[in-house]
Amino acid sequence: MISRLGFIVFISQLLFACSSPPEKVALPAQPVKPAKKVTLNIKAVGDMMLGTNFPFNHLADDDGKSLLAQVSPILQDADITFGNLEGSLLAKGEPRKECKDPRRCYLFRSPPHYAHYFKQAGFDVLSLANNHAQDFGEEGARESMRHLDGVGVRHTGQEGDIASWIVKDLRVAVIAYAPFIGSHDFLDTNKAQQQVRQLAAAHDVVIVSMHAGGEGLDAVHVPFTEEFFYGENRGDVAAFSRAVIDAGADLVIGHGPHVPRGVELYRDRLIAYSLGNFCTYYGISVAKTKGLAPILDVTIDEQGRFLTGEIISTRQIRPGGPVPDKANTAAKLMKRLSETDFPGSLLSISAEGKLLRKQTLAQ
Numbered sequence: 001m002i003s004r005l006g007f008i009v010f011i012s013q014l015l016f017a018c019s020s021p022p023e024k025v026a027l028p029a030q031p032v033k034p035a036k037k038v039t040l041n042i043k044a045v046g047d048m049m050l051g052t053n054f055p056f057n058h059l060a061d062d063d064g065k066s067l068l069a070q071v072s073p074i075l076q077d078a079d080i081t082f083g084n085l086e087g088s089l090l091a092k093g094e095p096r097k098e099c100k101d102p103r104r105c106y107l108f109r110s111p112p113h114y115a116h117y118f119k120q121a122g123f124d125v126l127s128l129a130n131n132h133a134q135d136f137g138e139e140g141a142r143e144s145m146r147h148l149d150g151v152g153v154r155h156t157g158q159e160g161d162i163a164s165w166i167v168k169d170l171r172v173a174v175i176a177y178a179p180f181i182g183s184h185d186f187l188d189t190n191k192a193q194q195q196v197r198q199l200a201a202a203h204d205v206v207i208v209s210m211h212a213g214g215e216g217l218d219a220v221h222v223p224f225t226e227e228f229f230y231g232e233n234r235g236d237v238a239a240f241s242r243a244v245i246d247a248g249a250d251l252v253i254g255h256g257p258h259v260p261r262g263v264e265l266y267r268d269r270l271i272a273y274s275l276g277n278f279c280t281y282y283g284i285s286v287a288k289t290k291g292l293a294p295i296l297d298v299t300i301d302e303q304g305r306f307l308t309g310e311i312i313s314t315r316q317i318r319p320g321g322p323v324p325d326k327a328n329t330a331a332k333l334m335k336r337l338s339e340t341d342f343p344g345s346l347l348s349i350s351a352e353g354k355l356l357r358k359q360t361l362a363q
Contacts, residue, residue, distance in 0.1 A: 200248025250304025
């Protein structure tokens with residue numbers, strides 16, 4: 001039986017290894033799955049950018065303190081709460097990308113103390129695997145991680161950065177992928193499978209995040225092929241998601257298209273193909289379906305198998321942040337998309353957003 005110290009050393013080696021992990025790693029010589037039955041409740045949202053002060057001041061009048069206020073009670077009520085952080089938490093610095101038109105500058109730099117807002121809202125782990133994580137270069141990404149560390153919010157996504165911790169006696173790993181510089185490589189499925197297999201061998205639950213796919217109002221459907229946006233390969237989200245579940249992932253959380261997409265039950269594991277935008281204060285459009293801000297609420301067992309879930313509908317109302325939507329607009333859209341894109345799915349979605357196995361309903 002491996003000692004607690006030995007396990008900690010193993011995890012440290014796994015997390016801080018070089019960006020290309022070795023073919024084999026030393027794994028704990030002990031059972032991974034706990035003997036007792038445990039359930040894990042996970043809440044997840046899509047893209048977040050609480051305001052930028054580059055190149056001009058586009059911060060909320062109250063400095064963003066209230067942007068997440070109306071959804072915080074929902075987010076705080078979970079064992080794990082996840083979201084995708086766009087841009088850098090950086091006090092100052094010059095962007096890595098060129099900004100040709102300051103009026104249409106999609107380079108996001110948020111004040112470092114905004115890390116506290118994510119902590120207060122209930123977030124446990126954030127993805128930094130996206131096309132804005134390195135708007136201000138590697139320094140911006142490093143500073144984002146440092147400021148999140150400072151408030152106790154875990155992070156994953158930059159190459160070699162994996163979140164790993166204990167939740168309700170379960171060892172949980174979260175790894176985020178994207179087809180962008182500095183991120184765990186979404187386009188290298190073989191390497192992703194290798195990483196997930198290693199994590200699954202040392203953890204009870206493995207959660208995979210992906211920032212991928214096309215963008216815009218016409219990107220609501222999963223195309224089951226590679227997607228391109230302005231000539232950039234954004235990958236095949238269905239092939240990737242199923243491949244990492246084949247390798248041992250227990251939940252796949254998608255974001256990046258800026259609109260919601262459908263959900264699928266694959267090998268008893270849930271895939272949410274896009275949770276759209278969640279809290280994006282200016283700089284990112286919230287017109288029409290871009291303004292829908294679903295919260296995925298899913299419960300899994302100690303083996304990582306899907307038990308129950310819900311799509312909680314909220315939407316962004318500017319100049320504020322997301323607010324609960326009694327009309328269940330996001331849930332209704334995701335129900336329709338799921339039924340269209342995955343007609344043979346074993347997942348049932350109600351008009352209110354409840355997620356159940358169809359076999360469960362038949363019993």
